[in-house]
Amino acid sequence: MSILEGLYGLVGYLVPFLFVLLVVVFVHELGHFVVARLCGVKVKAFSIGFGPEIFAFVDRKGTRWRLAAIPLGGYVKFIDDMNAASAQTGAPRVPLSPEDEAGRFQTKSIARRAAIVAAGPAANFLLAIAIFAFFFMSYGQPVYPPLVGSVMPDSAAAEAGFEEGDLIVAIEGSPISDFGEIQRVVGASATDTLRFSVERAGETIELLASPKWQTMDDRFGNEIRVGLLGITRTGEMTLKHYGPLEAVGAGAAQTWYILERSLDYLRNVVLGVEPADQLGGPIRVAQISGQVATLGFAALVNLAAVMSVSIGMINLFPVPMLDGGHLMFYAVEAVRGRPLSERAQGVGFQIGMTLVLALMLFATWNDIMRWTGVG
Structure with missing residues (x-):
């Protein structure tokens, strides 16, 4: 160079x-x-x-x-x-x-x-x-239906009994309308047992699954550790548009999610559940800034x-x-x-x-x- x-x-x-x-x-x-x-x-x-x-x-x-x-x-x-x-x-x-x-x-x-x-x-x-x-x-916000496209072998979803075509309507009693919501909940809940309400063949069933930690690379090649259920999405994407008040509410919800996830990670580090290797300093911030x-x-x-x-x-x-x-x-x-x-x-x-x-x-x-x- x-x-x-x-x-x-x-x-x-x-x-x-x-x-x-x-x-x-x-x-x-x-x-x-x-x-x-x-x-x-x-x-x-x-x-x-x-x-x-x-x-x-x-x-x-x-x-x-x-x-x-x-x-x-x-x-x-x-x-x-x-x-x-x-x-x-x-x-x-x-x-x-x-x-x-x-x-x-x-x-x-x-x-x-x-x-x-x-x-x-x-x-x-x-x-x-x-x-x-x-x-x-x-x-706007891209929204995908919470439909299961495929189930990965030996994954938490496979062990819980998820099937292709399942529609996830709630997690721990909280309604789900977007596949991204599933990713946010699962990503922050590895090793926790979650109760999924699933619509299958016209009936609603309950499935229990414990997402598993997995180390993977992001789009820039950085290693990240996330909780995975082991399902892929399917269905067409729609774009959700917001008015001013709705946008502020969604912005506050996104801010709260980041805050909650960060605090959960720090708590898990203190408890020894997660390693502290994801903590970064100025060099890490500079690297991510340049990549983004x-x-x-x-x-x-x-x-x-x-x-x-x-x-x-x-x-x-x-x-x-x-x-x-x-x-x-x-x-x-x-x-x-x-x-x-x-x-x-x-x-x-x-x-x-x-x-x-x-x-x-x-x-x-x-x-x-x-x-x-x-x-």
């Missing part, structure tokens, strides 16, 4: 990666920023990225908007923050003018502080809903929606340094009637930093093992 080819390949990964990451980070921080302004908090800086400043300007309210050299995150810094993580450092506070004193974050009520912190993840979820709703409204970009801009925007859900979810984990950690501290403050000591909060942030760094290192190690073909 020539140097030019290598540079072209790098750009092919880097540009889509930066697009996805910067959109998701910007929206997250914008959520914090907008609600902070509404709550009367003075924002000192709005930064996309960390480290040396590449570009910056100051708006009429004194907020410095900056683009930094390391685009792996961002922050909104309030007038009384000691650092970008809003952590208490124990250092003496610099005296502020009466106007700036009124705009301090720490003097606001618990409800307002919690709203400002929660606004970041909420903005991520709203972005995902808006993107999915736009696609549902603009392009080959399918077109619409596919890349859809990936941004999926990533936005993930970023919103991760930030709500009750880990000090993340938004969820701040919310946890506020909950303790509400119960105790006073905040934790600066020392206790400082220790919490150090623990949170350690956990976040450990997770990033583990995810990056997974990326390297996957990239080199060792893992």
Whole structure:
């Protein structure tokens, strides 16, 4: 491979990666920023990225908007923050003018502080809903009838007694109208015993099946582990069109599905049911972004929606340094009637930093093992 080819390949990964990451980070921080302004908090800086400043300007309210050299995150810094993580450092506070004193974050009520912190993840979820709703409204949704085309030998479906031509009308009592719904339920329920309501020869019968884990390659050659029932679809595809309100509802449902599936996977990792090799870091995100970009801009925007859900979810984990950690501290403050000591909060942030760094290192190690073909 020539140097030019290598540079072209790098750009092919880097540009889509930066697009996805910067959109998701910007929206997250914008959520914090907008609600902070509404709550009367003075924002000192709005930064996309960390480290040396590449570009910056100051708006009429004194907020410095900056683009930094390391685009792996961002922050909104309030007038009384000691650092970008809003952590208490124990250092003496610099005296502020009466106007700036009124705009301090720490003097606001618990409800307002919690709203400002929660606004970041909420903005991520709203972005995902808006993107999915736009696609549902603009392009519609392909729908296939939940008809069984064929049954794979030695599969969970074969063991359960599925037959060609079966119409699956419900899973665990929930109605099914699209083959894609079967795939979503089964893909997230490997090893669970599911009850299928099936119409066959004019009668409704009940079948019990336990989807099996299977490792397979996606369209880009990446290994993925999914639950499979072992059936194929049949029947003609129809395009379901949505009005604005229906599209928003479908977008919210899609966002919830991604959130639920992600949480189920993490729970199974903790319980030892699934391996942690699907956890990915920046290298993995860059690789997927570059691959998805080959399918077109619409596919890349859809990936941004999926990533936005993930970023919103991760930030709500009750880990000090993340938004969820701040919310946890506020909950303790509400119960105790006073905040934790600066020392206790400082220790919490150090623990949170350690956990976040450990997770990033583990995810990056997974990326390297996957990239080199060792893992």
